[in-house]
Amino acid sequence: MEKKELLYEGKAKKLYKTDEDGVLWVEYLDQATALNGAKKDAVSGKGALNNQITSLIFDRLKDEGIPSHFIEKISKTEQLVKFVSIIPLEVVVRNTAAGSFSKRLAIPEGTSLAFPIVEFYFKEDRLDDPFINDDHVRVLSIATTEEIQEIKALAKRVNDALRTLFQKAEIRLIDFKIEVGRDTDGGILLADEISPDTCRLWDMKTQEHLDKDIYRRDLGDLVPVYQEVLQRLAD
Numbered sequence: 140m141e142k143k144e145l146l147y148e149g150k151a152k153k154l155y156k157t158d159e160d161g162v163l164w165v166e167y168l169d170q171a172t173a174l175n176g177a178k179k180d181a182v183s184g185k186g187a188l189n190n191q192i193t194s195l196i197f198d199r200l201k202d203e204g205i206p207s208h209f210i211e212k213i214s215k216t217e218q219l220v221k222f223v224s225i226i227p228l229e230v231v232v233r234n235t236a237a238g239s240f241s242k243r244l245a246i247p248e249g250t251s252l253a254f255p256i257v258e259f260y261f262k263e264d265r266l267d268d269p270f271i272n273d274d275h276v277r278v279l280s281i282a283t284t285e286e287i288q289e290i291k292a293l294a295k296r297v298n299d300a301l302r303t304l305f306q307k308a309e310i311r312l313i314d315f316k317i318e319v320g321r322d323t324d325g326g327i328l329l330a331d332e333i334s335p336d337t338c339r340l341w342d343m344k345t346q347e348h349l350d351k352d353i354y355r356r357d358l359g360d361l362v363p364v365y366q367e368v369l370q371r372l373a374d
């Protein structure tokens with residue numbers, strides 16, 4: 140497989156074409172961002188950790204029969220994925236109140252929710268990714284009614300699988316964000332990454348943050364924390 144021209148550069152990843160049709164080459168960067176890119180720092184070793192954690196998680200999700208874009212990890216910082224047309228939604232699943240949910244509804248962080256909830260945010264940097272509902276998704280032609288149901292069902296399956304995976308690592312899955320895309324046949328696939336950048340993970344015993352809130356909230360160095368997450372998942 141040969142890496143070809145750069146297709147897209149995101150906040151923490153570069154995407155290249157390859158010599159094989161429908162296969163993309165992803166490079167994870169040593170870059171941390173928060174507040175929609177307003178806070179930005181180079182963090183040595185972060186790219187390798189996120190690539191390894193995401194690859195391990197997507198491999199486990201594949202074992203559970205969850206359809207995704209992931210093909211394989213090819214180096215510490217790189218992986219191959221199937222081309223998908225990304226649906227411009229941030230799909231957030233919450234098991235426990237935290238972050239923007241706690242702020243918006245004045246529910247203290249750490250309050251368990253009676254059942255997992257799925258939220259949609261419109262992925263549009265210039266609007267600051269606003270919170271939207273199913274009707275907005277339909278009226279903006281982001282996805283059809285059937286696709287919305289499929290995306291929600293997929294998000295809940297991912298939540299069930301991740302909760303089991305993290306529980307074994309003595310980690311509480313508070314919430315997470317996924318992205319989904321359409322393959323060339325229009326099928327919905329899980330895409331992007333699942334890592335401590337995109338999840339809230341709390342140590343089951345100490346309730347300490349094991350995720351990007353360390354960086355967002357200036358709580359310390361995220362590299363040893365991400366290393367701990369990788370180590371626990373791999374054990």
Ligand code: TMP
Nearest residue numbers: 237238239240314315316336337338339
């Ligand atoms: P929130 O509480 O800030 O809405 O975040 C909910 C979850 O989604 C949390 O695990 C962090 C993740 N997330 C992202 O991965 N990217 C984003 O741009 C946002 C807003 C949240």
